[in-house]
Structure formats: structure tokens, C-alpha cells
Amino acid sequence: MAIWRSIAAFAAIFGAVVDGSALFPRYGHKGLVESGKLRKLIKADALRKRAEKLEDIAYRSPGKNRVIGSQGHEDTVDYIVNEIKKFPDYYTVSLQGVELAIGGGANVTANNNTIEAYSVTLGPSGHASGPLVSIPNLGCEESDFPDSLEGSIALIFRGICESGIKVGYAASKGAVGVIIYNNVDGSLEGYSLQKFEDPENPYVPTAGISQGAGESLVAQLDGGAEIIVDLITEAEVKTSYNINAQTKGGDQENVIHIGGHSDSVAAGPGINDNGSGSMSILEIATQLTRFSVKNAVRFSWWTAEEAGLLGATYYVMQLSQEEKDKIRLFLDFDMMASPNYAFQIYDGDGSAFNLTGPPGSAEAEAEFTRYFADIAKVNHTEIEFDGRSDYGPFLEAGIAAGGIACGAEGIKTEEEQAMFGGAAGVPYDVNYHEDGDTTNNLNYEAWIQMTRAISHMTATYARSFNSLPPRNATAARKRAATGYARFKNTARFQKWV
Ligand SMILES: [Zn+2]
Structure with missing residues (x-):
């Protein structure tokens, strides 16, 4: 390392005195x-x-x-x-800040019963309540959604496409909140919508729950029950960095x-x-x-x-x-x-x-x-x-x-x-x-x-x-x-x- 530095220093000084290009390869x-x-x-x-x-x-x-x-x-x-x-x-080094709403805890109740839930990264903080509507299929196509979800909370299964697509469709139909339920065992802690929101059609508060909790809600809705959901999400906006270094x-x-x-x-x-x-x-x-x-x-x-x-x-x-x-x-x-x-x-x-x-x-x-x-x-x-x-x-x-x-x-x-x-x-x-x-x-x-x-x-x-x-x-x-x-x-x- 010491030898290196001295060669570089020599080149720099020498280059300043005469045009180095003729003397160096x-x-x-x-x-x-x-x-x-x-x-x-x-x-x-x-x-x-x-x-x-x-x-x-x-x-x-x-x-x-x-x-x-x-x-x-x-x-x-x-x-x-x-x-x-x-x-x-x-190297020229630069940092590029990316603002991310990072999900944390969420409070979800269904007819006043608490369900374990987490808010999702890229989803906003907020409070929503309304009747729960189960979305058939996976919510990856607009046709999966009813014409209007005005004032309701959409319940959607995880998988196939980015969850941001599902929340975007639900929001465009007037849903005030979304609950995503897992397609594998375990909670949805640390989950993300995986897609930046469309500024023309912003995301609504979204929480993730377990597969078991989601299936239970679907069964109740299928049985004709009316379920009123209250949903509070908290996200912390943080700046995270890409690092770029170019020769x-x-x-x-x-x-x-x-x-x-x-x-x-x-x-x-x-x-x-x-x-x-x-x-x-x-x-x-x-x-x-x-x-x-x-x-x-x-x-x-x-x-x-x-x-x-x-x-x-x-x-x-x-x-x-x-x-x-x-x-x-x-x-x-x-x-x-x-x-x-x-x-x-x-x-x-x-x-x-x-x-x-x-x-x-x-x-x-x-x-x-x-x-x-x-x-x-x-x-x-x-x-x-x-x-x-x-x-x-x-x-x-x-x-x-x-x-x-x-x-x-x-x-x-x-x-x-x-x-x-x-x-x-x-x-x-x-x-x-x-x-x-x-x-x-x-x-x-x-x-x-x-x-x-x-x-x-x-x-x-x-x-x-x-x-x-x-x-x-x-x-x-x-x-x-x-x-x-x-x-x-x-x-x-x-x-x-
Ligand atoms: Zn990886």
C-alpha cells in the first residue's frame, strides 16, 4: 500500500509539470x-x-x-x-435517497374483535372503518372487483401479482382500506406492497393478517354475516439509500x-x-x-x-x-x-x-x-x-x-x-x-x-x-x-x- 501511494503521488506531481500523456501509457x-x-x-x-x-x-x-x-x-x-x-x-461516489413509508404495527378489529395485524411498507398511515367485502380470485385483475367498493374495506388474498396492484384497484373502486391475508403460514410482519403508488390513484391504509384469520373472515362473509372492520395503520417515512460509485x-x-x-x-x-x-x-x-x-x-x-x-x-x-x-x-x-x-x-x-x-x-x-x-x-x-x-x-x-x-x-x-x-x-x-x-x-x-x-x-x-x-x-x-x-x-x- 505504501509503495502504491508513492507512485500515485509521483505521477500526480510529474503530470503537473509536463503533460503526462506523452510519458505514460x-x-x-x-x-x-x-x-x-x-x-x-x-x-x-x-x-x-x-x-x-x-x-x-x-x-x-x-x-x-x-x-x-x-x-x-x-x-x-x-x-x-x-x-x-x-x-x-x-471513484465518484453518490448516494441517492429513496423515501419509503415503512410499515409497523396496525390495529384491526372485526365487529370489535381484535385481529393480529401489521401495516405494510409503502402503505400510508391512516384510520378507516367500514363493512368488509371479500374480493374473489386474487385481485390481480380489475374484473375481480365489484363496480363500487365505496366506503368499504376490501379483503384480498396475497399472491400472484404485487399487492400494490390489488390495493390500487380497491382504492380506485372507492375502498377506504384494505386487508391482505397471507397465502402461507405466519404473519405478514415486514410485508411490502412491492410497487410505488400511482400518484393519480393513491394507496389507502392497508394491513396484513394471517391466512387463518383471513379464511375465517371469508367463511363468515360467505355465511352471510356482516362484518364492520376498524383499521388503523402506522407507517414511518424513512429515507433509505442507493449507493453509486463510478470510476x-x-x-x-x-x-x-x-x-x-x-x-x-x-x-x-x-x-x-x-x-x-x-x-x-x-x-x-x-x-x-x-x-x-x-x-x-x-x-x-x-x-x-x-x-x-x-x-x-x-x-x-x-x-x-x-x-x-x-x-x-x-x-x-x-x-x-x-x-x-x-x-x-x-x-x-x-x-x-x-x-x-x-x-x-x-x-x-x-x-x-x-x-x-x-x-x-x-x-x-x-x-x-x-x-x-x-x-x-x-x-x-x-x-x-x-x-x-x-x-x-x-x-x-x-x-x-x-x-x-x-x-x-x-x-x-x-x-x-x-x-x-x-x-x-x-x-x-x-x-x-x-x-x-x-x-x-x-x-x-x-x-x-x-x-x-x-x-x-x-x-x-x-x-x-x-x-x-x-x-x-x-x-x-x-x-x-
Ligand atoms: Zn436477494
Whole structure:
């Protein structure tokens, strides 16, 4: 480190005296990044220390987690910012505040009987009362709703689409409040509407209750009972942050964008999901500073992925078309160290799942495939390009995207056991969204492989975009983008909402 500093200082002084460009190689005094050299700098020990840091941060927080709005998430953001700010000559760092109404407690009574309830993230604080009306089906279609819900409270089942869609329909029909009931066991504490409200049709106070409580209310309504619900919700508006760090070097008009989410769910510290991806890219961003780049590299740590990709959605919403066009490719990294892993590449060319990303996505998949097959010489599989993580809003904006993952709650197949070891018939991550997602949950062999794969992609596109379609082709696609809503009508997405 000491030697480094003195070289940099020398270059700066020397450059001030004479024009350095004639005396130093074209890309500055640091060598142009190379995949092999960057990969060699990725060490399991450094990743382990960062994972332990995040676990400490989580365990110091009252809920022992890093969920949005918590001390644990704020400390995570501070840690990343402080680490990246160690390189003020190399990165421009910016924080983007995202205002979120974070749900807490709620009071719900039905004919004066109290029901255990929680208010939901993105829902407003408020007080509503009125007759309860059960909405048939799932409330994902406008036709599920009666013509008028004026003055009533709508009771809706969780699932299939974002709950924000359901609450939006109910509000547009005149409902003054909504109760969502769970589609699995357990309370809806920490639940989110997963979608920013439409300012033209604001959300109404919404509370979440258990599946059992919801089914009991439906049965009573079906039996002809009249139920008057009184509903009080409390939300705390907090500002949560996306972190963006972009190399000062490299062509600022042509950007390779690398991202992962910084938040966890409420259930636990979230060390695989997504301590792993966020620390992979922090370590790569740290090691990249030893090199120069030809294209700008932007690293982003998104907030509120677990509440519905909110940080990344907000970020993309705020980008002008000109700024969107500068992003030649966005790569997403979520869950890089699953204990029962598979090396999964997002199916950007649609060959396996028939969902094709914007131009450039197929090329990104091909480069990952080339890396795993020819360079790392390890097996890989493909997973559906369904928009389930932070690349979703980029797809919707027509921006080329890609990524890799080690797997969440999906079950490892026999073929995958033969390819990757581990146990068939068991989830990739048995601790997915549980309190057991700690440093003990990580598979370091997988993590180092994945981090090297990310390093390869970072170095490759920091050097050249020649393997991607011309920028104009993707820019045209971006302008024509009408939304990849179809990505959300998949089985994987259904499980998640
Ligand atoms: Zn995640």
C-alpha cells in the first residue's frame, strides 16, 4: 500500500509539470485491467472478513437483521460508503435517497374483535372503518372487483401479482382500506406492497393478517354475516439509500454497470441474500483500483430489493433517456454463496425459458457461459430471466442485462447434483429468507468462483464493448420499450410476491 501511494503521488506531481500523456501509457500509469489479473486478486479471506463485518452489523441491530429502515441497513450502507470512499481519486461516489413509508404495527378489529395485524411498507398511515367485502380470485385483475367498493374495506388474498396492484384497484373502486391475508403460514410482519403508488390513484391504509384469520373472515362473509372492520395503520417515512460509485477513468459515455442489493429481509442477517453479492462487488471495486479502465465502471448497491426492487426501480425511473443510453449493460448479483449451490446464468437469450432480454442480454449470457466453460472450466446451468431481482427495472427500460446466481428456495435436481455436488431434493439455500442466513450459511468455494466470474465480466467490459451490439441498436430498443410486464407472470415471481 505504501509503495502504491508513492507512485500515485509521483505521477500526480510529474503530470503537473509536463503533460503526462506523452510519458505514460495511453491508459494512465496503471495498467489496463485484465480479467486474469483482476481475478487473481480475489481472495476468500477478504470475502470472509466482509461477510463477518455484515453479520456483526446485523447482530448489533435490534432485529438482528439488515432490513430497510433498520440500524442494520443504515450501518451496511455506511460501511460500503466508507470502504469505497477510501479511493477518492478513483471513484465518484453518490448516494441517492429513496423515501419509503415503512410499515409497523396496525390495529384491526372485526365487529370489535381484535385481529393480529401489521401495516405494510409503502402503505400510508391512516384510520378507516367500514363493512368488509371479500374480493374473489386474487385481485390481480380489475374484473375481480365489484363496480363500487365505496366506503368499504376490501379483503384480498396475497399472491400472484404485487399487492400494490390489488390495493390500487380497491382504492380506485372507492375502498377506504384494505386487508391482505397471507397465502402461507405466519404473519405478514415486514410485508411490502412491492410497487410505488400511482400518484393519480393513491394507496389507502392497508394491513396484513394471517391466512387463518383471513379464511375465517371469508367463511363468515360467505355465511352471510356482516362484518364492520376498524383499521388503523402506522407507517414511518424513512429515507433509505442507493449507493453509486463510478470510476473517474474510462469513457463516461459508455458504462458497464454492476449491481447488487444491500438490504436483507426482516427474518435474519441476510449474509448469502445478499451480503454475498454486495460484498463480491465491493471487493471487486476495491481491487479494480489497481488498474485503469477504458470504459467507465459503475457499481451500485440497491436499497429495498426485498420490498419489491424499490431502490433499483427508483434509480431507473430517475434516469433520463440520455443516461439510460450510456448504460451498455447492467449485471445483477444476488446470492453468490448458496450452501447447496448451482452456477446459474440468467437466460438472456431465451434459449432455455423463452424470455429474451433487450439486445446485449444474449451476448452477456454468452460471455458468462464462455467464462464458466472455457476459463473456469466448471459446470453451469441457466435460470429464467424473469425480472425477479434488481435487473427487472432495467429490462423494463430496455437496457441490456445479465447476471448469475447460486439459487434461492428452488430445489436442486439430480442432474445438478451430478454437476455441482451437494444434495438433490434440497433447496439451493435452506436458509433462504430465514434467521439461519448467517456466515455459517455460505459456501466459500461457490462464492469465490462467482466473484471471479463477476471479475471477468467487469474486466472484459471495462476494456471493450466490441462483443455487444452497437449502442444505437440498444438505444432504439430502449426508446421502444413498453415494459417487460410479461416477466412478472411467471411461477418464480408468483412465489415471491
Ligand atoms: Zn436477494
